Amino acid sequence: ETGVTQTPRHLVMGMTNKKSLKCEQHLGHNAMYWYKQSAKKPLELMFVYNFKEQTENNSVPSRFSPECPNSSHLFLHLHTLQPEDSALYLCASSQARFYEQYFGPGTRLTVT
Amino acid sequence: KNEVEQSPQNLTAQEGEFITINCSYSVGISALHWLQQHPGGGIVSLFMLSSGKKKHGRLIATINIQEKHSSLHITASHPRDSAVYICAVYRMDSNYQLIWGAGTKLIIKP
Numbered sequence: 544e545t546g547v548t549q550t551p552r553h554l555v556m557g558m559t560n561k562k563s564l565k566c567e568q569h570l571g572h573n574a575m576y577w578y579k580q581s582a583k584k585p586l587e588l589m590f591v592y593n594f595k596e597q598t599e600n601n602s603v604p605s606r607f608s609p610e611c612p613n614s615s616h617l618f619l620h621l622h623t624l625q626p627e628d629s630a631l632y633l634c635a636s637s638q639a640r641f642y643e644q645y646f647g648p649g650t651r652l653t654v655t
Numbered sequence: 656k657n658e659v660e661q662s663p664q665n666l667t668a669q670e671g672e673f674i675t676i677n678c679s680y681s682v683g684i685s686a687l688h689w690l691q692q693h694p695g696g697g698i699v700s701l702f703m704l705s706s707g708k709k710k711h712g713r714l715i716a717t718i719n720i721q722e723k724h725s726s727l728h729i730t731a732s733h734p735r736d737s738a739v740y741i742c743a744v745y746r747m748d749s750n751y752q753l754i755w756g757a758g759t760k761l762i763i764k765p
Contacts, residue, residue: 580696585755586741631696641745643688644753646698 546570547647549634555653558624564650566617566634574640575617577609578633580649586633592617593640624654658682659756661742667762674729676759678742681723688743689716689727692758698741701727732763 547568556562568575577589591599592611606628608620617634631651635644662677678687689701702709702716704725709716713732718725729736742756 585757586743588753633696633698635698641685643700643703645700646690649696649698651696 547634547636547645549632549647549650551650552648553651553653555655556621556624557655558626560624561620561622563621564619564632564634564652566619566636566647568615568617568634568636568645568647570636570638570645572636572638572645573614574637574642575611575614576635576637576644577617577619578635580631580633582630590619591640598640621652624652626654628652629654657757658746659742659744659754661740661756661759663759664757665760665762667764668732670733670763670765672732672763674732674736674761674763676727676740676742676761678725678727678756679723680725680742680744680754682744682754683747684720684723684744685747686745687718687725688745688753689725690741690743692739692741694738701740729761734763734765737762 550565574593576591578586580586588601589603590609595611606623610618631649633649634647637644659680686705688703690698692698704718713730715728739758739760741758744754746752
C-alpha cells in the first residue's frame, strides 16, 4: 500500500466518548502533521511531528492528544469533544519539516 | 487582511475553457504549494514551486516572486477538474510556517 492512509474515514461520537484517529504513511517520510478543516475555513494546522518529536502545537485544546510512536504512524486521541469539533481531520506527511506535504483522505468527524 | 488571498472564490466554466486561478501573498516566502481537494476531502499536491513555471499535463503553475503572485492554469478543462484548488505558502520568517489560502471552488460544466 502506498501514500498516506487514514482510519476511520467517518466517525460519529458522543461528547463523552473516547476515540482515536489513525494515520499511516508508506512514503518513508520523517515529518507528520494533523490538520483540522471546518466548513468553509482554511486548513488549520494542529500538530507537527518531526523525527517522532512534537515540534508544534498550535494552541490545540487538551481534549485532542497526539501520539507518534514511530515515523510511519500518527494518532490523534479524542476525548470529551464538543460539537464544534466536528470537522474533517487530515493527516499529512513530508520528507522533512519544510518539504512538500502529502495528504491522507481525511476522517470526517461528527460530534453529537 | 489574510496573508494569502485567492481569487476568484468560486468559478464556474464550460468544459474546454482555459481556467486561471490566482494567489497573492503579502509575506516573504521560501516556496508556494498548489493543492487540489475533491469533494469528500482528499487533498492532492499539484505543485510546489519557488520560481518560474511548472507544467504537469494540462496544469501549469507560475510564480512571480517580485510581485508576490502565483497563478494556476488549467487548459482544456474537464468536469473531472471540478474541485477546490488551494494555495499555500511557506513563510520565510515565523519558522517557515505554512500559510493556507481559503481555496477556489471550481466547477466545470459539461
